[in-house]
Amino acid sequence: MKLVLAIVQPQDATMLVDALTEHGYRVTRLSSQGGFLREGNVTLMLSVEDQQVNHVIHVVREHCSTRARLVSPMPPIAESGEFYPPAPLEVQVGGATVFVLKAETRKL
Numbered sequence: 001m002k003l004v005l006a007i008v009q010p011q012d013a014t015m016l017v018d019a020l021t022e023h024g025y026r027v028t029r030l031s032s033q034g035g036f037l038r039e040g041n042v043t044l045m046l047s048v049e050d051q052q053v054n055h056v057i058h059v060v061r062e063h064c065s066t067r068a069r070l071v072s073p074m075p076p077i078a079e080s081g082e083f084y085p086p087a088p089l090e091v092q093v094g095g096a097t098v099f100v101l102k103a104e105t106r107k108l
């Protein structure tokens with residue numbers, strides 16, 4: 001068994017959960033937050049057979065888009081009254097960050 005953790009963007013999460021469920025996977029959706037952007041994202045948790053991992057990743061890839069986000073860096077401490085506002089930085093977010101871990105499922 002493997003535990004698949006997929007961190008995805010909220011805009012993709014509902015369609016992805018629907019698709020995974022339609023394919024017969026059991027999935028748990030957790031609300032999470034990225035440490036860098038401090039924005040909400042969604043972590044999906046699935047326990048699957050080893051041979052299903054590639055298919056799960058395929059479905060995730062089909063439903064998750066890469067999006068550009070602009071980040072405003074902290075302005076530097078002004079010296080001698082001069083102030084140069086830093087240019088916004090573009091970062092690419094997604095499609096998805098996926099972790100695959102060995103797992104043992106015990107249903108109590």
Ligand code: 2BA
Pocket residue numbers: 007033034035036037038039041091092093094095096097
């Ligand atoms: P965030 O931490 O909010 O990161 C959002 C995006 O910002 C990242 O997209 C990446 O493009 C950029 N980024 C993150 N940390 C950075 C840094 N130190 N310097 C420059 N740019 C940085 P993704 O890589 O697609 O990640 C999306 C979300 O997936 C992340 O949200 C985080 O919640 C999670 N994630 C990504 N890699 C992870 C890892 N190695 N461990 C745990 N969570 C991870």
